Amino acid sequence: MSATVKADVTAAYGKQAQPRLIHITPVKGTFYYGSCDGTFYAGTRFQLTPGSTEAEQVALQDDGAVMKYLIDRPGTGWTYLASDTFPANPKGCDAVAEIPSHLSALWNDCRS
Template sequence: MPPAAKAEVTAAYGRQSRPQLAHIRPRTGTFYYGSCGSTAYAAAMFVPTAAATYAEQVASQDDGAAMKYFSRSGNGSWTLIASDGLPRDPHGCAAIRQIPAPLAALWADCLAVP
């Protein structure tokens, strides 16, 4: 994984969220990264940091706490492409059609959530 990928994905999710989330981090053990062809993919669950505002804490509940999926073509920007439903599909990221099946298999279907 490129060293900046985790920070880039976190920043992209923060910008694309409503409200925007500045004080978040990937939940420990939930960050996945890989590529298929020229497209990079990432998945993570996000949690608020100690500096999070009340609005950020509220936004991080329910759907905000679901696994989020991202893609980036070439040197483009990370884009949120999908989110787990509630409740989460028991097949994890294997059920997310935007994630290539070989990558979901490599990530063990994103089911290793602590």
């Protein structure tokens, strides 16, 4: 996986989040990526980077502890798909219906 995938996933989530999140990056060791039937999936937790605004800090405080899942269907680019529950389900990403079960297994159920 390239750094471009992480950057694209991060940018896509940041643009779709409310408020918009510019100063974020994936938490080290929590980035998962794979494909199923030509569709790409990614999952990660995000953390703030220097320069974050108060609105970004509040948004990540409220929602930042959970995994975010994004999807890239052919020709669409990355879009938000789902989030973990809070607190996280003990089944990890296997409990997220939108994530194919074989990817969840490859990702060790997103337990970093």
